[in-house]
Amino acid sequence: MAADAARNTRILAVCGKGGVGKTSISAALVRGLLAGGSRKILAIDADPAVGLATALGMNVEKTLDDVRNSLIDRLESGAKEDRRDLVSLLDYEVFGALVESGGLAFLAIGRPETEGCYCQINDILKDIIGSIAGSFDYVVIDGEAGIEQVNRRVMETVTDLLLVSDASAKGLNVVRTIRDVSARLVEHGRAWLMLNRIRGAAELDRLALPDGMDLLGWVPEDENVRLTDIEGGSLLAMRPGPALEAVAACLPRLESAGTERSGQPLKMK
Amino acid sequence: MALFEKQFTEIRDFLKQREGTSAYREFVHAAPASWPSGMRRSVVLAQDMAVELGSPQEESSSCLIWHDDPARVRDGHITLIGPDIGESTGKGLPFGKVVLVSADGFNEENSYDRYRELDGVRYDLDLKGYMMRAVSQYQREWSRVSAEAVKDGFSFGVLGGSLIDALRRKEYVRAVEVIFVTASRGDVSGLVPIADGAMRIIGALNKMLQELEFDCDTCDNTDVCNDVAELRSMREKLMKKGETGHGR
Numbered sequence: 001m002a003a004d005a006a007r008n009t010r011i012l013a014v015c016g017k018g019g020v021g022k023t024s025i026s027a028a029l030v031r032g033l034l035a036g037g038s039r040k041i042l043a044i045d046a047d048p049a050v051g052l053a054t055a056l057g058m059n060v061e062k063t064l065d066d067v068r069n070s071l072i073d074r075l076e077s078g079a080k081e082d083r084r085d086l087v088s089l090l091d092y093e094v095f096g097a098l099v100e101s102g103g104l105a106f107l108a109i110g111r112p113e114t115e116g117c118y119c120q121i122n123d124i125l126k127d128i129i130g131s132i133a134g135s136f137d138y139v140v141i142d143g144e145a146g147i148e149q150v151n152r153r154v155m156e157t158v159t160d161l162l163l164v165s166d167a168s169a170k171g172l173n174v175v176r177t178i179r180d181v182s183a184r185l186v187e188h189g190r191a192w193l194m195l196n197r198i199r200g201a202a203e204l205d206r207l208a209l210p211d212g213m214d215l216l217g218w219v220p221e222d223e224n225v226r227l228t229d230i231e232g233g234s235l236l237a238m239r240p241g242p243a244l245e246a247v248a249a250c251l252p253r254l255e256s257a258g259t260e261r262s263g264q265p266l267k268m269k
Numbered sequence: 270m271a272l273f274e275k276q277f278t279e280i281r282d283f284l285k286q287r288e289g290t291s292a293y294r295e296f297v298h299a300a301p302a303s304w305p306s307g308m309r310r311s312v313v314l315a316q317d318m319a320v321e322l323g324s325p326q327e328e329s330s331s332c333l334i335w336h337d338d339p340a341r342v343r344d345g346h347i348t349l350i351g352p353d354i355g356e357s358t359g360k361g362l363p364f365g366k367v368v369l370v371s372a373d374g375f376n377e378e379n380s381y382d383r384y385r386e387l388d389g390v391r392y393d394l395d396l397k398g399y400m401m402r403a404v405s406q407y408q409r410e411w412s413r414v415s416a417e418a419v420k421d422g423f424s425f426g427v428l429g430g431s432l433i434d435a436l437r438r439k440e441y442v443r444a445v446e447v448i449f450v451t452a453s454r455g456d457v458s459g460l461v462p463i464a465d466g467a468m469r470i471i472g473a474l475n476k477m478l479q480e481l482e483f484d485c486d487t488c489d490n491t492d493v494c495n496d497v498a499e500l501r502s503m504r505e506k507l508m509k510k511g512e513t514g515h516g517r
């Protein structure tokens with residue numbers, strides 16, 4: 001069912017080193033996609049810091065971690081559930097954790113899953129998110145910093161990895177690492193490079209970009225974004241500026257690339 | 270098999286108390302329901318929604334019970350107490366649903382599995398513009414209907430008819446009746462103890478099949494078994510089979 005549903009869904013995972021602006025890029029992508037008309041968009045904040053909620057002006061009352069923990073408490077207090085009951089209960093609770101605004105639904109993951117006795121719950125939650133995601137036109141996942149989520153196979157069915165870096169060598173090295181790891185783990189899909197807070201074309205020319213990656217675009221430093229971040233404001237409500245325009249300009253290429261290759265989701269090997 | 274004799278009687282009493290009021294109406298589902306598939310993309314967001322039924326903020330109750338006597342189930346009948354989907358004045362309504370099934374061949378060994386199969390049918394309904402989330406453990410059902418579906422005529426007649434059609438496809442099902450309640454929180458909460466009672470019997474049935482020991486002194490469900498003669502009879506049959514090595 002999830003596979004059928006996911007057939008036409010573009011799942012964009014935004015990854016990169018901490019501090020390079022993944023959350024702002026994710027929020028700007030959501031804004032650009034919302035501006036594109038009657039689309040259903042699911043934004044998933046997979047960063048435990050839950051920064052995307054603020055960047056989208058969403059008030060989160062319940063995270064996926066809360067859902068998981070309340071079920072674990074229930075099971076530890078003696079409730080016996082078979083798999084179908086667990087699925088329906090978790091599906092109900094996860095849907096209840098979605099925050100909605102117009103064509104946008106938002107889900108915060110909260111604390112990352114812990115390994116151990118609750119693999120079944122974690123697996124079911126992944127299936128449920130996959131199933132819910134399949135009902136949307138676009139899913140934008142703001143990943144946690146670094147490589148861990150790709151390693152843990154959190155992003156199992158993404159169609160597009162958006163690897164974000166600033167101009168720093170450290171940021172670009174993390175992009176290379178994520179690209180290498182994802183190339184080992186991922187069968188289909190596309191990895192894009194997106195550069196953030198670039199001080200003009202001359203700076204871009206000086207950067208040693210990773211080989212073999214499509215540069216989707218670069219986003220200039222933008223005082224509006226910085227001030228919005230400082231104030232804890234929403235990028236959805238921010239007045240247009242060069243950063244938002246640069247992200248919006250990337251979308252046609254991203255979208256047309258999706259239609260060229262039939263939107264096949266990435267599958268982990 | 271009359272596991273739910275008490276609940277059937279309570280449901281009939283519930284309906285009788287409301288019959289003749291302006292909120293009460295009945296439909297007969299004659300022809301197979303025809304509604305386009307949702308193509309498994311069933312999320313209805315608030316912005317696209319015409320009505321929300323039994324949300325976590327509202328009263329909600331849902332249960333399915335069965336009886337071996339076809340005369341206890343008015344096959345194809347859909348009863349609605351309260352506004353239909355297209356008549357809702359607000360976006361949120363309390364929601365109660367009772368599905369009555371008459372079926373052949375339920376016994377001590379297959380009853381729980383068949384219950385699961387019948388209960389699972391609602392999850393397989395894939396109707397365009399209709400989204401449903403349900404928790405059997407809490408007997409809650411939460412659904413949304415899109416404005417587009419309402420404009421195209423989606424109603425409890427369509428929903429109930431689709432459910433009846435799907436349940437009738439099970440070879441052991443002889444008759445299906447569906448009751449929807451949207452009139453008020455009070456009306457829906459009138460269904461809650463009935464659904465709770467049914468769920469306790471189903472829980473006892475499951476426990477009986479899962480656990481090989483039948484120690485009534487330590488069992489949480491003794492009161493349920495004491496109330497329901499059919500459960501006691503099933504337990505005795507299972508105990509005998511266990512003693513003779515023909516258990517499950």
